[in-house]
Amino acid sequence: xxxxxxxxxxxxxxxxxxxxxxxxxxxxxxxxxxxxxxxxxxxxxxxxxxxxxxxxxxxxxxxxxxxxxxxxxxxxxxxxxxxxxxxxxxxxxxxxxxxxxxxxxxxxxxxxxxxxxxxxxxxxxxxxxxxxxxxxxxxxxxxxxxxxxxxxxxxxxxxxxxxxxxxxxxxxxxxxxxxxxxxxxxxxxxxxxxxxxxxxxxxxxxxxxxxxxxxxxxxxxxxxxxxxxxxxxxxxxxxxxxxxxxxxxxxxxxxxxxxxxxxxxxxxxxxxxxxxxxxxxxxxxxxxxxxxxxxxxxxxxxxxxxxxxxxxxxxxx
Amino acid sequence: xxxxxxxxxxxxxxxxxxxxxxxxxxxxxxxxxxxxxxxxxxxxxxxxxxxxxxxxxxxxxxxxxxxxxxxxxxxxxxxxxxxxxxxxxxxxxxxxxxxxxxxxxxxxxxxxxxxxxxxxxxxxxxxxxxxxxxxxxxxxxxxxxxxxxxxxxxxxxxxxxxxxxxxxxxxxxxxxxxxxxxxxxxxxxxxxxxxxxxxxxxxxxxxxxxxxxxxxxxxxxxxxxxxxxxxxxxxxxxxxxxxxxxxxxxxxxxxxxxxxxxxxxxxxxx
Numbered sequence: 001x002x003x004x005x006x007x008x009x010x011x012x013x014x015x016x017x018x019x020x021x022x023x024x025x026x027x028x029x030x031x032x033x034x035x036x037x038x039x040x041x042x043x044x045x046x047x048x049x050x051x052x053x054x055x056x057x058x059x060x061x062x063x064x065x066x067x068x069x070x071x072x073x074x075x076x077x078x079x080x081x082x083x084x085x086x087x088x089x090x091x092x093x094x095x096x097x098x099x100x101x102x103x104x105x106x107x108x109x110x111x112x113x114x115x116x117x118x119x120x121x122x123x124x125x126x127x128x129x130x131x132x133x134x135x136x137x138x139x140x141x142x143x144x145x146x147x148x149x150x151x152x153x154x155x156x157x158x159x160x161x162x163x164x165x166x167x168x169x170x171x172x173x174x175x176x177x178x179x180x181x182x183x184x185x186x187x188x189x190x191x192x193x194x195x196x197x198x199x200x201x202x203x204x205x206x207x208x209x210x211x212x213x214x215x216x217x218x219x220x221x222x223x224x225x226x227x228x229x230x231x232x233x234x235x236x237x238x239x240x241x242x243x244x245x246x247x248x249x250x251x252x253x254x255x256x257x258x259x260x261x262x263x264x265x266x267x268x269x270x271x272x273x274x275x276x277x278x279x280x281x282x283x284x285x286x287x288x289x290x291x292x293x294x295x296x297x298x299x300x301x302x303x304x305x306x307x308x309x310x311x312x313x314x315x316x317x
Numbered sequence: 318x319x320x321x322x323x324x325x326x327x328x329x330x331x332x333x334x335x336x337x338x339x340x341x342x343x344x345x346x347x348x349x350x351x352x353x354x355x356x357x358x359x360x361x362x363x364x365x366x367x368x369x370x371x372x373x374x375x376x377x378x379x380x381x382x383x384x385x386x387x388x389x390x391x392x393x394x395x396x397x398x399x400x401x402x403x404x405x406x407x408x409x410x411x412x413x414x415x416x417x418x419x420x421x422x423x424x425x426x427x428x429x430x431x432x433x434x435x436x437x438x439x440x441x442x443x444x445x446x447x448x449x450x451x452x453x454x455x456x457x458x459x460x461x462x463x464x465x466x467x468x469x470x471x472x473x474x475x476x477x478x479x480x481x482x483x484x485x486x487x488x489x490x491x492x493x494x495x496x497x498x499x500x501x502x503x504x505x506x507x508x509x510x511x512x513x514x515x516x517x518x519x520x521x522x523x524x525x526x527x528x529x530x531x532x533x534x535x536x537x538x539x540x541x542x543x544x545x546x547x548x549x550x551x552x553x554x555x556x557x558x559x560x561x562x563x564x565x566x567x568x569x570x571x572x573x574x575x576x577x578x579x580x581x582x583x584x585x586x587x
Contacts (some may be wrong), residue, residue, distance in 0.1 A: 029580055030452070039368075054448060062441040062475035072430060073453060074376055097442055099565015101423050101432040 006173035011149040015167045016041040018153040021076060023049055029157060032061055032067040033080045040080035040110050062087050064093035076157060083109030083125035083166060091131055098162045099135045106156045111203060112166040112256030114282060117291035126282045130259030132164045133232055140232040141165040144206035146173045148229050152181025164241055168203060170291050175206045175227060188235035195226030197309055198242035198249045202228045202261050205252040211302035216309055231261055233280035238270055243273040248312045251277045252305055257281035278308045320363035326397060329359035332559050333584040335394035335407055341577045343411040344556040350464060351391035353495040353552040357462060358395045362456055362535040370400035377455040380446040382430050384439025385493060386420040386463035390403040401428040437470025439463060444476045444574040445486040462491045466498030469507050481520025486542040495554040497565050516547045528552035557584050
């Protein structure tokens with residue numbers, strides 16, 4: 001990245017702090033996890049509320065079913081588990097027991113995307129967004145930084161019904177400085193205005209899209225950046241405005257674009273206001289490498305986003 | 318409110334009659350499994366459960382989760398006869414836009430606790446409601462009814478292991494042990510026995526009984542517990558109609574008019 005090095009944060013830290021704060025105020029908040037106290041940063045929660053952290057062991061189907069039962073009993077369970085195992089292993093429980101039954105379960109996919117780096121594709125969660133998007137009306141929230149993570153967790157605790165959110169371990173800088181509130185539910189958040197093209201980014205990619213926009217600005221290209229912290233429901237007004245007011249759309253995500261964030265935008269755009277698009281994401285199993293290496297490998301950097309922007313505008317003219 | 322065993326038998330007969338009407342009317346349903354679970358449902362709803370049809374979501378209610386959701390017609394008939402919704406509504410079963418789907422829906426039918434159907438889902442949910450009741454300290458008990466074939470699903474054993482570990486004394490699992498899965502006898506597909514020893518080794522108290530004996534069921538549902546309890550209810554698929562009993566083809570066969578009338582006559586005498 002050519003931008004100045006910014007201080008970076010692991011969103012799991014603020015996630016756990018926020019949960020503790022919520023649980024202190026509301027005795028109905030409980031955590032259900034799968035031997036994931038350490039990886040979800042829940043040690044302090046367990047010390048403070050030993051009865052309200054239900055660790056089922058390495059058993060994801062049971063984990064989600066137990067959470068659905070706790071919700072039936074009047075509690076607000078936050079299921080905290082590595083995103084690949086939560087969404088892959090327990091997909092049918094999420095579909096039937098949580099979404100179709102409409103139970104008040106908050107599904108927190110920890111360490112999503114390729115953040116497990118060298119552990120490889122078994123531990124990467126690049127399919128989760130496509131799988132969750134296929135479920136009827138399940139809100140999908142991808143906080144891009146600390147402030148958004150806190151806002152999203154507080155919002156999820158307040159609303160009735162299921163939510164899926166990704167809680168990243170890959171350190172990211174703040175992208176919502178000066179914005180209050182940092183997280184707006186059900187909204188696509190325009191964090192940089194622009195008129196030539198729009199970059200719709202999520203999670204880890206938002207800070208990189210911001211850096212790409214700065215690079216492009218120095219070349220006289222005005223790139224709008226939308227932080228799509230809520231993928232479902234899609235803020236169609238904001239996406240339609242991007243299509244109408246700029247010439248092209250790039251999507252950037254740490255997941256498969258097929259059915260993912262890129263898929264979500266493309267499905268809407270193609271039916272409403274077609275413009276040239278480029279979907280950037282991770283559409284194949286990753287080779288060995290750190291998370292940081294893999295983001296570069298898959299072209300998910302500020303430089304690569306800027307390059308795609310130039311290309312798209314050149315072709316679009 | 319609590320029924321005698323005589324009254325439970327009356328309720329069971331009425332449930333079977335409604336099942337026959339409903340499945341004949343709709344031209345579909347899982348009659349074999351409905352009849353095997355009928356006496357279990359009649360005992361629970363007649364004399365065990367703390368539930369109130371006028372306040373079906375009261376916080377301290379007992380939870381009853383029908384994991385074998387394909388026996389929806391047995392559950393619907395029971396709920397209707399206990400006043401959760403009009404018996405008349407049973408005629409809409411499986412009709413376009415009916416609240417009575419082929420598998421139960423909590424958001425449409427009072428008394429249903431979870432949208433079951435895919436097998437191996439109810440047990441973990443009941444473990445969750447049991448833990449919730451312990452946290453809430455409200456005295457609520459949880460019951461889950463499973464088919465025996467369903468126990469081939471691994472999720473059940475995740476739940477059994479965890480309930481045993483947590484010594485959930487407010488949880489009862491019932492296995493409707495009719496010996497059949499959809500296509501064939503369980504013993505020829507993937508045998509479960511020794512089922513009692515499996516549960517014992519997972520930290521459960523095991524009661525094996527005749528799943529059509531209301532007095533035995535009542536005792537097993539109400540005896541004090543020191544562990545989670547599993548009731549292995551030995552049942553007969555198609556119970557109550559001689560030409561259906563123990564026949565795999567009656568998993569989801571619909572009776573002809575002659576069979577329907579003969580079945581009604583047999584059930585009516587019980």
